[in-house]
Amino acid sequence: MPQIVVDQLRKSYRIHERDPGVGGALRALLRPRHRTVEALAGVSFALERGELLGFIGPNGAGKSTTIKILAGILRPDGGRVQVNGRDPFADRERHVAHIGVVFGQRTQLWWDLPVGDGFRLLGDIYRVDPVRLARTRDELVALLQLERLLDQPVRQLSLGQRMRAEIAAALLHEPDILFLDEPTIGLDAPSKLAVREFVLRANRERGTTVLLTTHDMHDIEALAQRVIVIGHGRVLADGPVEALRAQVMAARRAETGLQADAEDDEGMAIEAVITRFYALHSATEA
Numbered sequence: 001m002p003q004i005v006v007d008q009l010r011k012s013y014r015i016h017e018r019d020p021g022v023g024g025a026l027r028a029l030l031r032p033r034h035r036t037v038e039a040l041a042g043v044s045f046a047l048e049r050g051e052l053l054g055f056i057g058p059n060g061a062g063k064s065t066t067i068k069i070l071a072g073i074l075r076p077d078g079g080r081v082q083v084n085g086r087d088p089f090a091d092r093e094r095h096v097a098h099i100g101v102v103f104g105q106r107t108q109l110w111w112d113l114p115v116g117d118g119f120r121l122l123g124d125i126y127r128v129d130p131v132r133l134a135r136t137r138d139e140l141v142a143l144l145q146l147e148r149l150l151d152q153p154v155r156q157l158s159l160g161q162r163m164r165a166e167i168a169a170a171l172l173h174e175p176d177i178l179f180l181d182e183p184t185i186g187l188d189a190p191s192k193l194a195v196r197e198f199v200l201r202a203n204r205e206r207g208t209t210v211l212l213t214t215h216d217m218h219d220i221e222a223l224a225q226r227v228i229v230i231g232h233g234r235v236l237a238d239g240p241v242e243a244l245r246a247q248v249m250a251a252r253r254a255e256t257g258l259q260a261d262a263e264d265d266e267g268m269a270i271e272a273v274i275t276r277f278y279a280l281h282s283a284t285e286a
C-alpha cells in the first residue's frame with residue numbers, strides 16, 4: 001500500500017469581498033459578500049515510501065493547499081487522504097510525529113530564541129528521547145553546518161542560514177516523510193546547492209519520502225525522479241520530467257511542422273519546457 005494516498009481531494013476557500021474605502025467597509029458590515037475560490041478540484045495521486053516527488057505548478061495552482069492538507073493543518077472539503085494509513089487531520093497528533101514540514105516563507109522556530117533552544121523545545125514537543133535527540137541534532141548540525149548558529153536568535157539569521165536551521169528543525173524527530181514547500185526560495189546559489197544536496201542525502205541514505213514544491217526548475221532537475229504538475233487545482237501530468245519534455249516537443253512539432261530532432265529536444269532548458277507545458281495546458285492564472 002502506498003505511503004501517501006490522495007484521492008479526489010477537493011478544497012475551496014470562502015473569501016469576504018468588500019469595496020475599497022470606509023463606505024466599502026460599512027457596506028461589507030451591513031451586507032457581507034462572499035466569493036468561493038476552488039483551490040483543489042479533485043486531486044489524486046499516490047506516493048510510495050522512499051519516493052522523491054517534485055510537486056509543481058504555477059502560482060495559485062493549489063500546491064500549498066495540498067501540502068497543508070497532507071500535513072494535517074487543513075481539513076479537505078471532499079475526497080480522501082491517507083498518510084501512513086492515517087487521516088492527517090482527524091489523527092493529527094499521531095500523524096505529526098511521522099512527518100516534517102518546511103514552509104520556505106515561514107518559520108517553525110522561535111524568532112527570538114537561539115536556534116539551539118528552539119531545537120530543545122521541539123524535542124520536548126515531539127517527546128523525543130533526550131539521548132536520541134542529542135544524536136540526531138549533532139548529526140544534523142554537522143551536515144547542515146549549523147555549529148556557529150546554535151547560539152544565535154533566529155531573527156538574526158540570514159535567509160540561507162535560517163533555511164538550513166528550519167530543515168534541521170523539521171527532521172529532529174526523525175520523521176519518515178518530509179514536506180518541503182519552496183525550501184530554496186530566495187536562497188543564493190551555494191545555499192540552494194546545500195539544501196538540494198541535503199535533501200537528496202536524506203532521501204537516498206535514510207529513505208525519507210520527500211514531497212517538494214518549488215518554482216526553481218533546477219531543484220526539480222537535480223532532485224525529482226517523478227514530477228506532478230498541477231494547474232487550477234487539477235493534476236495535469238504525473239511522471240518523469242522527460243515525459244513532460246516529450247509532450248512539449250510533440251506539441252511544438254505539431255505547431256511548426258518540424259521533424260523530430262533528439263538533440264534539439266534535449267537542448268531545451270527545463271524552465272522553457274515547464275513554461276511551455278503550463279501554456280499548453282492553460283495552467284497559469286488568468
Ligand SMILES: Nc1ncnc2c1ncn2[C@@H]1O[C@H](COP(=O)(O)OP(=O)(O)OP(=O)(O)O)[C@@H](O)[C@H]1O
Binds near residue numbers: 014015037063064066
Ligand atoms: N487562506 C486562503 N484564503 C483564501 N484563498 C486562499 C487561501 N489560501 C489559498 N487560497 C487560494 O487558493 C488557490 C490555491 O492557492 P495555493 O496557495 O494552494 O497555491 P500554490 O500552488 O501554493 O501557489 P504559489 O505557487 O503561488 O504559492 C489560490 O487561488 C489562492 O488564492
